[in-house]
Every structure is written in structure tokens, then in C-alpha cells.
Amino acid sequence: MQPASREFVVLGGGVMGLSVARELAQRGVKVTLIEKGSISADTQGAATWASLGVLGASTGGRSPWKRLQSYGYRTYPALAVGLLAETGMDIGYSVRGSLHLKSELPRLGTQVRAERLYREAGLEAKWLASKELSELVPGLFDREDSSFRAAFYIASEAIVHPPSLARALKASCERRGVRLRERSGEARLAGTDEAFVEVAGERIGGVGVVLCAGCWSGLASNSMGYLGVPIRAVRGQAIEVPMDRPSCPNLRFESPSLRREYQIVSKGNGLAWVGSTVEDAGFDPCVTSAGLRELIEAARRVLPDLREKDIVRSWAGLRPQALRPGGPFLGRVPGWKNVWVASGHYRSGILTGPASARLLVQDILGEEILEEETGFDREALAAFRVER
Numbered sequence: 001m002q003p004a005s006r007e008f009v010v011l012g013g014g015v016m017g018l019s020v021a022r023e024l025a026q027r028g029v030k031v032t033l034i035e036k037g038s039i040s041a042d043t044q045g046a047a048t049w050a051s052l053g054v055l056g057a058s059t060g061g062r063s064p065w066k067r068l069q070s071y072g073y074r075t076y077p078a079l080a081v082g083l084l085a086e087t088g089m090d091i092g093y094s095v096r097g098s099l100h101l102k103s104e105l106p107r108l109g110t111q112v113r114a115e116r117l118y119r120e121a122g123l124e125a126k127w128l129a130s131k132e133l134s135e136l137v138p139g140l141f142d143r144e145d146s147s148f149r150a151a152f153y154i155a156s157e158a159i160v161h162p163p164s165l166a167r168a169l170k171a172s173c174e175r176r177g178v179r180l181r182e183r184s185g186e187a188r189l190a191g192t193d194e195a196f197v198e199v200a201g202e203r204i205g206g207v208g209v210v211l212c213a214g215c216w217s218g219l220a221s222n223s224m225g226y227l228g229v230p231i232r233a234v235r236g237q238a239i240e241v242p243m244d245r246p247s248c249p250n251l252r253f254e255s256p257s258l259r260r261e262y263q264i265v266s267k268g269n270g271l272a273w274v275g276s277t278v279e280d281a282g283f284d285p286c287v288t289s290a291g292l293r294e295l296i297e298a299a300r301r302v303l304p305d306l307r308e309k310d311i312v313r314s315w316a317g318l319r320p321q322a323l324r325p326g327g328p329f330l331g332r333v334p335g336w337k338n339v340w341v342a343s344g345h346y347r348s349g350i351l352t353g354p355a356s357a358r359l360l361v362q363d364i365l366g367e368e369i370l371e372e373e374t375g376f377d378r379e380a381l382a383a384f385r386v387e388r
């Protein structure tokens with residue numbers, strides 16, 4: 001098979017589908033992207049539009065998933081510049097830094113080890129005691145009753161605006177000649193051995209297919225029932241609240257009663273996003289009153305005066321979680337010659353989606369993968385196989 005000479009159909013118009021379609025089209029491949037909803041903020045449940053857009057500065061290391069996060073982080077500056085040049089659209093990329101808030105400084109040995117890990121990865125990070133924390137973010141942590149008296153400051157953490165990213169990827173796909181079929185209804189795979197795509201009563205055969213259907217990726221099959229791509233939906237709710245600290249770093253903290261990490265991401269316009277819940281709610285993308293209460297309770301650890309009535313906006317999305325350890329699925333779907341999957345990025349799909357797309361497309365088309373640039377050679381990508 002000569003994939004480069006074939007036509008490809010990409011199923012799903014989230015960050016994964018748009019990134020895969022863009023990478024294929026850049027290499028002169030003819031691509032159709034099929035999205036059951038619309039490629040816009042109102043796509044029901046799609047994770048991309050619900051994301052907080054935090055780009056964690058990963059220290060990399062030996063685990064393939066950590067290395068993918070590190071590669072994802074490193075690709076963003078060029079992606080932001082490239083999309084701006086190509087489409088004129090700003091994806092809101094900015095290096096904000098993050099404060100991992102703590103009740104007190106850990107032991108000296110722990111401090112030194114954590115700082116060294118980041119330094120060795122070329123990232124700037126340091127512990128802040130109460131006084132330095134108050135100087136960096138005046139007024140938030142100098143109250144008597146503040147739960148937080150120390151923080152680990154990672155200067156390199158970045159953010160992006162996910163809706164702007166998706167719109168810019170879409171515009172780039174259009175410029176590169178990708179045929180976009182939105183509001184298509186659900187596309188399905190059928191056939192044996194060599195799959196074809198069924199959508200709105202039409203059959204599309206003789207193509208390579210890349211399944212980027214997020215948490216729905218395991219369902220996208222007619223003839224074979226369960227597709228054999230074990231992915232589940234994990235609902236995340238988030239809220240927008242007033243916060244007048246435009247240059248505040250991303251705030252990350254745990255809630256002892258809820259035993260989970262939450263984030264407050266200042267948007268620089270008098271508002272901040274607070275996220276997120278982690279819920280097993282099947283494929284239900286609804287916002288719930290319990291979810292809103294949970295987020296307000298968590299956020300009040302930092303913003304004690306916040307009340308439910310202050311919520312400006314709320315939303316929910318379904319994260320695709322690969323049900324095998326080790327990160328997302330990137331590779332051929334077992335049992336079919338012409339079907340690949342790029343899905344299951346769970347809580348880091350904005351960070352790792354564009355980098356994953358590049359690696360998968362290079363693998364599909366048999367291109368050289370530069371280990372010094374990506375951290376991967378072809379064999380190392382096997383860590384993300386469905387049958388791992």
C-alpha cells in the first residue's frame with residue numbers, strides 16, 4: 001500500500017481531527033474531514049471546545065507519554081507563529097507560568113529535587129515562600145486565613161485559547177484544500193479487512209481513514225459492533241468567574257475535601273476560568289448544579305468571596321480517556337488495513353494533539369521521524385499502539 005498516493009478521510013473535527021487533516025494536506029494528500037456536529041464552540045460535548053487550554057511544561061523523561069507531553073509543549077511557539085502567518089488568526093498562546101499552591105514549603109531535599117528536575121529539562125522553576133508568593137501575586141495569599149503559604153512556581157507553563165486554536169486549525173485546513181463536511185450526522189466504519197466510511201447514506205471507499213472521534217472513537221463502527229478501541233468519556237465541567245488579575249500565573253491547587261487538583265486560569269480580561277470536574281457520566285455532556293457547587297467550593301480556597309451567583313458562564317466537555325495505561329492511541333486499528341486512530345489524550349489533548357498528529361502522519365506516510373527533534377523514533381511510537 002502507498003498511503004501517500006491515497007485519499008484520506010478523517011473522522012472528527014476536534015483538535016485531533018483538525019491537526020491530522022492539516023498535517024496530511026500539508027504533504028499533498030487529498031483529505032476529507034467529517035464532523036457529525038459543527039466545528040464551532042457549540043459542538044455538543046466535544047472536549048476541544050471545553051478545554052482550559054493549559055499547556056503544562058513537562059519535564060519529559062523515560063515514559064513515552066511524558067516525552068509526548070514535552071514534545072507537545074515544545075511545538076507550540078512555532079505552531080502559534082505558523083497559524084498566525086497562514087491564517088492571520090491569533091491562538092492566544094502566552095507563557096504565563098503556574099503556581100502550584102501549597103500550605104507550606106516541603107522539606108529542603110524535596111525542594112532541591114523538584115527544582116533540579118525542571119532545570120535539567122531546561123525549564124525554570126523554583127519554590128516560593130509566603131513573602132515571595134505575596135509579592136508575585138499581591139492581595140491573594142497575604143490574608144491571615146489563606147490556606148496557601150508557599151508555592152512551586154513553574155515559569156514556563158503556557159496557555160492557549162482552545163476555541164481560537166480550533167478556528168485557526170480549521171482555517172488552515174481550508175487553505176490547504178481539506179474538504180470539510182460539517183453537520184454530517186455520525187459517520188461509521190463498515191466492511192471487513194478494508195473499511196469504508198458510511199455517512200448520511202453515502203459510502204466512501206478506497207480511502208485511508210483516521211479516526212479522531214474523541215471519546216466516541218470506540219463507537220464508530222457499524223459492521224463490527226465494538227471497534228476494539230477502548231476509550232471512555234470522562235466529563236469535565238468548568239466555569240467563568242470574575243477575577244481582576246490579568247497577569248496572574250495559572251493557579252493549581254488541591255482541595256483536601258474533594259481530593260483533586262483544580263486550576264484557575266486568568267484570561268486577562270477581568271475573568272478567569274475555573275476547572276474542572278472529573279466525572280463518570282457516560283456520554284452526557286450536561287452542566288449540573290452539583291458540578292457548579294464543586295467548582296465554587298474549590299475556587300473559594302483562593303477567592304473566598306466567590307458565590308454561585310458570580311458565575312458568568314459554565315460548560316462541560318467529554319474527555320477521551322484511553323483505557324490502557326501509557327497515554328493515547330496513535331496507530332493502526334487492529335483488524336483493518338486502512339484505519340488508524342488518534343484518540344484518548346484525556347486531560348492533555350490540547351497540549352499533545354498537534355504533536356501527536358505530526359508523529360502519526362509521519363508514521364502513516366513512512367516519513368523519517370527525527371528523534372533529536374521529537375524524542376521518538378518509529379519503534380518508540382509502538383508505545384501508543386491500540387494493542388499494547
Ligand SMILES: Cc1cc2nc3c(=O)[nH]c(=O)nc-3n(C[C@H](O)[C@H](O)[C@H](O)COP(=O)(O)OP(=O)(O)OC[C@H]3O[C@@H](n4cnc5c(N)ncnc54)[C@H](O)[C@@H]3O)c2cc1C
Pocket residue numbers: 011012013014015016017034035036037043045046047048049050051052053054055185186187188212213214215216217220235236237238275276277316317318319320342343344345346347348349350351352353
Ligand atoms: C473541562 C476540560 C478541561 C480541559 N483542559 C485541558 C487543558 O487545560 N489542557 C489540555 O491539554 N487538555 C485539556 N483538556 C482535554 C482536551 O480538551 C482533550 O484531550 C482534547 O480536546 C481531545 O480532542 P479530540 O479531538 O480527541 O476530541 P474532541 O474534541 O471531543 O473531538 C472529537 C470530535 O469528533 C466528533 N465525532 C464523534 N463521533 C463522530 C462520528 N461518528 N462522525 C463524525 N464526527 C464524530 C465529535 O463531534 C467531536 O467534534 C480538557 C478537557 C475538558 C473537558
